[in-house]
Amino acid sequence: MHIAITGAAGFLGQRLVKQLVEWGELGGRAIRRLTLIDQVEPPAPNAEKIEIISQALDITTPGGLDGVLAERPDVIYHLAAVVSSAAEADLNLGMTVNFDATRALLEGCRQYGLAETRLVMASSVAAYGGELPDVLDDMTAVQPQTSYGTQKAMCELLINDYSRRGLIDGRVLRLPTIVIRPGRPNAAASSFASSILREPLNGEKAICPVPLDQELFVLSPTRVIEALVRGAEVPGEALGAFRALMLPGITVSVAQMLDTLRDVAGEATVARVRHEPDERIRSLVASWPVRFETPRADRLGFQRDASFREIVEAYLAERE
Secondary structure (H helix, E strand, O other), rough: OOOEEEEEOOOOHHHHHHHHHHHHHEEOEEEEEEEEEEEOOOOOOOOOOEEEEEEEEOOOOOOOOOOHHOOOOOOOEOOOOOOOHHHHHOOOHHHHHHHHHHHHHHHHHHHHHOOEEEEEEEEEEHHHHOOOOEEEOOOOOOOOHHHHHHHHHHHHHHHHHHOOOOOOOOEEEEEOOOOOEEEOOOOOOOOHHHHHHHHHHHOOOEEOOOOOOOOOEOOHHHHHHHHHHHHHHHHHHHHHHOEEOOOOOOEEEHHHHHHHHHHHOOOOHHOOOOEEHHHHHHHHHHOOOOOOOOOOHHHOOOOOOOOOHHHHHHHHHHHH
């Protein structure tokens, strides 16, 4: 099996690569080759039985992915994206990377006749927005309130159509907010959700830009990687005509997140969090829905975290 991953140098890409190398198979088939693609050459782990090709490629360049697609990968993970705040700040950049590059990838798959290739794209809860019911599901109409969410929603529709036409076997996973991410804060509007936990646990100060009663729909990195793997394993016929699904998560408020931090690490750790309102971030985050029913994902074997405490404790265990 040949698997290609765009955005392979990023947080999710690197974790996915590590998991695939450790398992050595996907859906019962041995992985023989991994092609890792990003703007900078992605780090490539040692793997005795897997050929790993790491390439620095600009996927926005016309024909930039032709060499990869000509090798006819069995699975393509499309993780490359400009994050929410950056896409909101620069419309052209967001459209070029998040939408135009995805359309070019789909057209490349069409050109090379990759009808059997399973294309797994990471979408986002940001595809929803506007006037919404209290509880959403996969079929709630998307009405994104950010450019990032709009770009993801457009890609979802294209993948549905290309799959309907039999040009690709697409599947779209709408990701909740991922916590706790390692590393440093980035330009994503949701970045604070990890930093208000990660930095205090590392003995550093952090800033919370949203109110304590702000709720988020969250999923741990471990569960997201499991979902990406599962997303490539699910048969297309099990997904049906509508190829997008919301991953199962849990709803938690910022206050509950900090209460959990207090329970796990003590009051002195929570005291490292400063509350400094940022209206730009607040308005972006407030546009995301926070309660979902996910019967399709549940039926197809996708898993949620048991509790927010489990997420925090898993992060601490990884650091040891």
